[in-house]
Amino acid sequence: MSERTNDIEPLSVGARLERWLYLGLLALVIALPLVMTPYLSADTFDIAKLVALRLISLGLVGIWAFRVAIKKERRVRWSKLDALLLLFIMLVTVSTIFSLQPSLSILGKYRRFEGLLTFINYAAIYFLALQSFASFERIKVLGRLLSLVGGVVSIYGLAQFTGFDPISWPGQQFELWRSFSTFGNPDMLGGFLALAFPTALASYLDAEGAKDSTLYGIAFTLITACLLTSYTRGAWLGAVAGILVFALLVGRFVLLSPRKLAVIAAVFVITFGSIAFYSGTRAHNTNLLERISSTSQISEGSAGSRLEIWKAALRATEERPLLGFGPDTFNLLSQRYETVRYVKIVQGNSTADNAHNYFLQLAATVGIPAAICFIVFICAALFFARNSIRYYDANTKRVYAGLIAAAAGYIVYLAFGLSIIGSTPLLWLIIGAILSQAYFVHTNKVKAVPAIIAASATTLTFLIAAYLAVTMYAADVHFNRAMTLENSGNPDQAIASFDTAMRLYKNGLYFDLYGRYLQDIGLAKHDTSLLVKAKDIAETAADLEPNDSDHWIYLANAYATLTQGPGTGYFDSAEEALNKALAIRPYSPLAQLLLANAYEAEGRYDDVLRLLEFVRDVNPTSKEAYLLTAEAYKNLGNKELAVTYYKKYQSLNPRDTKVGQIIQGLQAIQRAPK
Template sequence: MSGYGSLTRSITNQLRRVADGGETFARVSRAAGIILVVAVPIVVTPWGPDGYNQVKALTTEILASLAMIGWIGARLATGRPSWRFTAPELPLWAFLLAVLLSSVTSVNPRLSFLGGAGRYEGLFAHCGYVALFLVGVHFFGSYAGLRALVRAAGGAAVITSAYGVLQLFIPPLFAGETFIREWYSAPGIVRVPSTLSSPVMFGGYLSLMIPLLLATGVSARGTARRFWLAAACLALLALAMTIARAAWAATFIGLVILAIAAGRSTWRHRIIVAALAVIVMASVGLLVTGVGRPAAIWSHVTASADIRSGSPAQRVYIWSRTLGLIGIRPWLGWGLETLGVVFPYDRASLVRVFGPRPTIIDRAHNDLLQVAVSIGIPGALAYAAVWGLVVWSAVRTWRRAAGSARILAAGWLAAITAYLVQVQFSFSVVALAPIVWLLAGAAAGWEAESRGRGNGGTRERETACQ
């Protein structure tokens, strides 16, 4: 009996060590996800020709690899986490297959595998995005998991917003920042990029984060509420200084969605949302006069209505020629990152539309067109299905949740809608896309969990987390 008891204790200790090892690996995956949403938007380097996207791409690859190593280790040690099927999963695999096939048949495989200079969104980056989505599903796929990611990302948004506002008053800190600020500014207009590589990308980042900051503030209490609402106001001020019209419009749409979705909560939440909507308009009206001459800014904003000149004419020019390229290779596209190589350059028309400054067109300035010209129409349809089902999952989560969980679900629904609107006039970028894919996976995983538990399960989970 003594020997039997010793054997039992030995087996128990071994199982405990295995479980502890599995939990350690799982913590690696969760830590990598948390660090990613903080580090990617902030990290820059003063060395080398690209101070922004190159280091962000490297950071993403390292953290995505660590997350996958942690996942594999946890799975081998304990058999967990078990696979969780989410609504976007089938089109996600179809999209990844299209990315792989288009890279193999690319007109420039090196570009398609590694990514172009300054962009770095080749095959490896897209595999990383898919991996981050799945990490989000399996390690952050709950109310508590998504909330942890949002709060970590919110802390980074405070830093980037504060630095964006500060850029109005301090000189550039390194050569790359000097170039970006001069490139995107114009006579009478000063635009701030913060640490996101351009004012356009900074605006896109803020259009994603502002609804999440507001939702976090509305659902918090006491000092935490004041902090997150102040962070949202700071982000709104920084957004006004980007003079990014698509981001402005996307943020407005996101706030409308948040107001409608959160409006079904208590009257106090409604008052907060209404007050913040007023702050949005006041910040735009007040701060645009602080970043340049009002006449120049007003001219820049109203130019959006004239498709014959300026940015609208440039978009129409790029879109029309991108559609022609899609028609030539509709099934597998030209390959990731190859648009700058295959675009039909015509010097006379380029000067007429873009001016005499040398122009390289390596992005379609429409996310869906960019995907279609890169990996073909079937892959673009799968890509659209992924994000359509992400939005659908967000709606379902919002309908099922209650209390603070419902507010967070409303914030995510508003945030992902704003991002998808903004990116149709811009493009995916390595400074922002990893965060979106990870958050999308966490939200889809939360929806799958709540679907499995039922309505009561979501409410129980929220109560336990509080």
């Protein structure tokens, strides 16, 4: 009796590791867009995606390092473009060293996280994709998977558009019922959909058989609809650019599926018409047609504010053209260089933490040379990938064209939007995948010792990065718990959670909100020890991030609660802190308003009026500004102007009956015979 042999030989260890590497890259495509942790972490979206990115990347790097260690013959795929990428990472590293705040530039800003570690992560994903996507079938799977994930994300976004959202989201900062799905912001959702849109189109055109055609047709329809309901104009431009690139790359081959083209046209017309009609009814409050027409209004609304942000980015770039202010420091530099018009548009309520133009963002934060390296690398990669597909047949060409168009569309979106860790790593993955088949990519043997050293160093770097990400996430869970416990009537538990969060992650926002909480309960309980602790927390925040004006404002407020009036130590410290805030952000209305309060206590009424003129101009609805102005004029003996500003205050706050009595008293004095 003869022995039976298996028809399929088992994979070698090296082949298994290589397959796991490929599957891990696909896991990124699934996890990054979908993962979020509502009710658990304070930052529901980005910090959860950061953890997913770091842990999966650690696994990928570990698999690659182990493969390098066990293989007798070590081969690495590389392209001549890699030198540009390496130079880019080196420049970002130097920029981090000379950053306005190096610790921030390493980790990235809270809720953004695009610091040095993330840029290294991008480069690693590109490198591993270049090694792994060595066949057309794998590239095809990448495009199809991205399409399906885009469809899943879109289902939730469309549910939000129609008002059916199982999750209650507090503090929404944008128009009601705009789709934001698993990204937490319509702009960020739009960026991801601009990336998925061309791949969904290509997957539908490439699909064979009714089952696949239906599946990818539905995904394309969902993505198209959700892209519209995100109301993100930059993403719309990115999607249009993606379609144009796809059409140019595929050319006449797109005409091989006339029925599918007719279906696509019908889907768009029906989807657009339905959304336009529904959004214009009373059941909805965000009109699609009005949003489209506003695209041409570049000097008004959000478009106008972004023009002012771009001006700040250009001014910052002029100040530090070579190395910038450091990765992810845009919030700090925008405070220095924001325009008066921008402050008026937002009424001083916020500062820009992103340029809304990735190229300006890079130039201002990591310098012009690094920005040029990035732009040239991406453009060259797309150009060479485009040259490579000319030799493929129609089906293969459509798949490649879809991915190239996806990358091109996302780059166009980045000229008007934000780079986030839920989408941008997928851009680098796509670039690595489409270049893996390019004619100028080479495979070379590498020596054992340098390869093992490089693999070990990379693994250690990603181990540290993953540990930091998990620690930051744990801190955010404690911070969320502390915020939840604020109104529970048990401050001891809230304080314990705040303390744990700050111990795990030195995040300035944690310190600010913790200090404010201590101050509130200290005032409520008349507990001076809590007020002193709030002051200590605010001092720590200012020491930790001295280039953020908000910390100095919080510190000044903490000093003010402890002061006994002019001439005391805390009063002088509060005034000094406000002057530091204004040195960082000269156009801060809140700092000027608080400083006006201090000057009013000192009897410096002319200085009060000087500061409040700007505050009223920036925020015409500031009740406190009008009240302080009226009191300053009253103290200066100008009863007529005092009455004028008291009345303006009264129109904003009619419930304040005391002001009515003051007005009557001043008018009586004016009418009295002299």
